[in-house]
Amino acid sequence: MKRFENFFATKGGIIFVGTIIGILGALLQRLGNPPNMGICVACMERDIAGALGLHRTEIVQYMRPEIIGFVLGAFLAALIFKEYRPRGGSAPFIRFVLGIFAMIGALTFLGCPWRTLLRLAGGDGNAIFGLLGLITGIFIGTRFFKMGYSLGKSQRFNSKFSGIWFPFIMILFLILLFIDQFSFEIDQKTILFYSFKGPGSMHAPILFSLSAGLLIGFIAQRSRFCTMGAFRDLILFKQFHLFLGIVALFLSALVTNLILNQFNPGFENQPIAHSMQIWNFLGMTLGGWAFALAGGCPGRQLFLSGEGDNDAAIFVTGMIIGAAISHNLGLAASPKGIGPHTKEAIILGLLICLIIGFTQKEK
Amino acid sequence: MAEIIDVRGLSCPEPVLRTLEIIKKTDKEKLEIIVDTDTSKENIIRMINSVKWRIVEIKKDLDSYRIIISKY
Numbered sequence: 001m002k003r004f005e006n007f008f009a010t011k012g013g014i015i016f017v018g019t020i021i022g023i024l025g026a027l028l029q030r031l032g033n034p035p036n037m038g039i040c041v042a043c044m045e046r047d048i049a050g051a052l053g054l055h056r057t058e059i060v061q062y063m064r065p066e067i068i069g070f071v072l073g074a075f076l077a078a079l080i081f082k083e084y085r086p087r088g089g090s091a092p093f094i095r096f097v098l099g100i101f102a103m104i105g106a107l108t109f110l111g112c113p114w115r116t117l118l119r120l121a122g123g124d125g126n127a128i129f130g131l132l133g134l135i136t137g138i139f140i141g142t143r144f145f146k147m148g149y150s151l152g153k154s155q156r157f158n159s160k161f162s163g164i165w166f167p168f169i170m171i172l173f174l175i176l177l178f179i180d181q182f183s184f185e186i187d188q189k190t191i192l193f194y195s196f197k198g199p200g201s202m203h204a205p206i207l208f209s210l211s212a213g214l215l216i217g218f219i220a221q222r223s224r225f226c227t228m229g230a231f232r233d234l235i236l237f238k239q240f241h242l243f244l245g246i247v248a249l250f251l252s253a254l255v256t257n258l259i260l261n262q263f264n265p266g267f268e269n270q271p272i273a274h275s276m277q278i279w280n281f282l283g284m285t286l287g288g289w290a291f292a293l294a295g296g297c298p299g300r301q302l303f304l305s306g307e308g309d310n311d312a313a314i315f316v317t318g319m320i321i322g323a324a325i326s327h328n329l330g331l332a333a334s335p336k337g338i339g340p341h342t343k344e345a346i347i348l349g350l351l352i353c354l355i356i357g358f359t360q361k362e363k
Numbered sequence: 364m365a366e367i368i369d370v371r372g373l374s375c376p377e378p379v380l381r382t383l384e385i386i387k388k389t390d391k392e393k394l395e396i397i398v399d400t401d402t403s404k405e406n407i408i409r410m411i412n413s414v415k416w417r418i419v420e421i422k423k424d425l426d427s428y429r430i431i432i433s434k435y
Contacts, residue, residue, distance in 0.1 A: 009405045083401050085426070090374065145380060153372030156399065156426060224402050229375060236376055237383070241409060295374035311374070
């Protein structure tokens with residue numbers, strides 16, 4: 001039996017990381033993040049799209065420091081442990097398209113896989129349908145891998161600088177956020193867009209959000225934590241390793257919610273959620289399928305971007321653009337239900353995943 | 364001579380999937396897998412521990428690992 005030199009690659013390591021994410025997720029809610037949304041990669045990237053003015057939905061605009069922290073924490077871990085490897089060129093535009101539709105799916109359900117678990121841990125029964133959709137989407141994705149689906153090999157970049165640009169943009173975002181904090185106090189003016197009501201206006205103190213993001217980014221890079229991979233490896237290889245991580249996330253968030261009195265079981269009037277179960281299910285089917293075809297959940301794509309993976313950075317960019325499209329064109333759901341054009345977008349997304357799945361083969 | 368499986372540059376789960384496919388088909392006693400990330404290395408070690416093969420040696424090259432595995 002070969003042992004791992006990296007503690008985070010062990011069972012104990014992945015359980016530790018899942019536990020920390022669950023506790024911090026619930027804690028971030030207590031400290032100001034929206035309910036059952038302590039961490040939601042999709043929602044937070046959507047808020048970033050709003051902060052940049054890519055969409056003008058006034059209630060979801062905020063430069064979320066958690067996302068910046070995820071990338072920079074992973075970047076730091078990769079540099080320290082010599083895993084920083086600038087690479088890219090594995091079907092970048094297809095990954096961009098997958099990112100767009102992954103986000104359209106996630107915003108139909110109102111959450112990424114991380115928030116699916118946090119919603120469940122907060123007692124939101126609607127998330128059961130999202131979870132079932134996610135598993136279904138990942139299952140369909142694994143069938144394509146079995147048939148030889150591949151986006152092809154990435155190339156290693158010669159320059160060490162080729163992988164710094166996504167982390168660099170995150171640093172720029174952080175600088176803008178800090179400048180705005182000061183300029184708002186002086187003359188009420190900001191560079192970025194901010195929400196004054198709704199989920200976008202709800203946030204934990206910036207330094208806490210950033211620190212939590214950095215810590216999670218660091219340990220998630222070391223452990224390869226991935227919510228999509230958890231189900232994929234279970235389905236494809238009967239391998240429980242990553243699955244232990246998401247079980248730990250769910251349980252630790254549940255316990256923390258119970259302690260903080262944040263557990264409210266039920267289906268009706270759940271925070272930032274709707275009860276159109278067929279669309280909760282199909283939205284996450286699309287999300288799960290797209291994450292599987294792109295090789296990682298939204299969180300994992302951020303950590304890979306921090307390692308210098310340009311393809312993952314393009315997927316993330318696709319998700320941010322997807323969020324803008326979702327809100328501009330009436331695809332995103334709200335607590336009232338799905339948008340006027342959600343149905344068509346989901347069906348189109350499922351068809352696109354089908355075509356990409358059938359047409360992308362290495363040999 | 365060991366059969367060589369080069370999975371450099373492939374994203375998850377392809378490195379493990381391709382190695383497994385070859386393990387099932389091959390009549391060779393020894394295989395050499397070339398990976399370029401620690402993630403793929405760890406995933407392959409984890410997978411090998413669950414099939415009837417074993418890790419003989421892991422050699423670190425400049426920007427890749429060569430994992431030598433053999434049948435029990």
